[in-house]
Amino acid sequence: MSMVPEVAGEAQAALAVEAGEPIPVGRKIIQGRSPWRLAWERLRTDRAAIIASGTIVVIILFALLAPLIASWVGHGPNQQFIDIGEDENGNPVGPNSIFWFGTDSSGRDLFIRVVYGARISLSIGVLATLTSVALGTIFGLAAGYIGGWVDALIARVIDVMLAVPFLVVAISVASIWRPSFWLVIFVVGVLGFTYPARIVRGQVISLKEKEFVQAARALGAGPLRVMFVDLLPNVTAQVIVFGSLLIPAAIVSEATLSYLGVGVQPPTADWGAMISDAQGYYQYGYWWYLLFPSLALLITTLAFNILGDSVRDALDPRGGGIYK
């Protein structure tokens, strides 16, 4: 009740602050965190995300270290072992201590080829997705913000592209030009831009009525600045979420094209092409030929899908909502 101790206490506190002493225990320092930081912290505590990203890291390591693994095992990806890699009839050999995943119809080490296949799948998956996302964002921003005939044109192009079956276009394009690694990226990337473009366009149409866009215009910002400085940061989260889900789709598309023979050309090791080769064999007991490439494809796409889901949950401010 007495005033004196209180005043003294206040004076002490003031002195403490002036002297730069630490804030007394029990007072929590409230620190501002950016939306990205918050998302990252949510992601870090998500067990599914940790497992999925761990798997992806392992796959990436395999892809990066493929030549090292090959030299360590002593088998090249295209090296044919006619003597030990094939049985007396010239058919594949099952898994054993030399060939862990067995061999393929040409007597090549399936393990090394699956490891090398990861290089193709990952690089095409990521590059094609980057192409799709970059194109989609640019076209989506332009269509949404500029509107008018630009929007009408882009929207019609997207409609047309969505209406045409992906494989028909891909096969036609591959048959006009020579099928190659870059052609697959081009086809998968360009045909995949429609979905991110539609998402970005929709977001931008709702965002451009917001007052901060009007404020930027009132300050004298041109359309490019409004699109890339003011609107882009507000659609990045959606773009990242969609991009992370687009990677597995691109990997599957690539495998499909290679399976059909219009993707990456032999003798390059590729999961889709390997599955295609295995087709004539697996029903006669050569199960490993089909199993290991398929498993690699399955694990990779599953890991990316789970990670993509977790990224979406982390970036969604309503995280932990009704679906959890």
Add this chain to the structure above:
Amino acid sequence: MNDVTAVPSEAAAQAGGTDGDDILLQVENLVKYFPIKASGFFQQREHVHAVDNVSFTVRRGETFGIVGETGCGKSTLGRSIARLHDITSGRIVFDGQDISRISQRRMRPLRREIQMIFQDPMGSLNPRRRVGSIIGDPFAIHRTASGAERKRRVQELMERVGLNPEHYNRFPAEFSGGQRQRIGVARALAFQPKLIICDEPVSALDVSIQAQVINLLADLQKEFGLTYIFIAHDLSVVRHVSNNVGVMYLGKMTEVAPADKLFTLPRHPYTGALLSAVPLPDPDHFDQRQQIVLVGDVPSPIAPPTGCRFHPRCPKAAPLCVSEEPLLEPRLGDEPAHLAACHLPMAEGENLTDFRPTIVAAERVIESAGILAPDADGRADSDGNGAGGGSIDALPTSREGGKA
């Protein structure tokens, strides 16, 4: 609002310096229509008549208030002056330069001189960008300062508007509503513009914060000699800050007058009705006051009423009001600065509740809207037709029969 300290007229006198007729902004016959989708292929395209033939002038260093109901076009008017909308017709002369038709590119240097403060302090700040970068936007856009220089100037601005400069790296969501509005003010202030269009700057804030922001705006006006266009629907706020006030109804300017004149001697019945709705702190006084309750909604701005746009709701409406549009001019021997667009302006001390429209019910049918007006006794139709219609019900709500 009693604690607001700065008096705008003082600020004007100080800032203006020169004679009082130093015109900064002149708006002549400004028209802004928004096209809406026609229902049929061959049908004529319809338009929302958001701002229709509005003229007024703003003098250097003064605050020009614009009041009106929601949807009367006051925000559109503000944004048209800032050239965020392309205007349909009319002329905007800013500081001697006609800016009504110039391209957005040529408008850019002028944007330093005309700034805006927006209503929604959350919506007008980009949620994904840091405050320092938001306030630094003007410097970045006009390439006048970068790096450490930009940061220094941003922090100066933050300090000037009463924000902690150490909060440079925070996000808008980390500030309160009042602080966010200060951020908006700091951004508008970056180039010390000549004109700031305040689009309901305090409507989204609670009352104590409103006073703070209004005081800040008044201080800044004094310090930098700013001119404000102050758009609001809160009459007491507008009365406090403005030198001159324009009242808008359905895209039209119905009355323009010096603030004290408008509030003590309104000429237009619409102004009278608005003033009678201002809450008073004393409940006894409030109960005794003559209150004019306008019945019905504002008619559609797609097909506004003929003549005076207020006639379907006006207690004084006469046949002339339906047939002929009144001009905005001095009425009943008013000074030249007091203009009203009304054929039958209110005299001093006139009680609007004493009046009944002298136009017959049939004439008050708004054809396009298809709504029936009330009977001659001023009551809404009991059959429900009048529910959404343009009519006025002048109700004396008091124990003393309407005389305050």
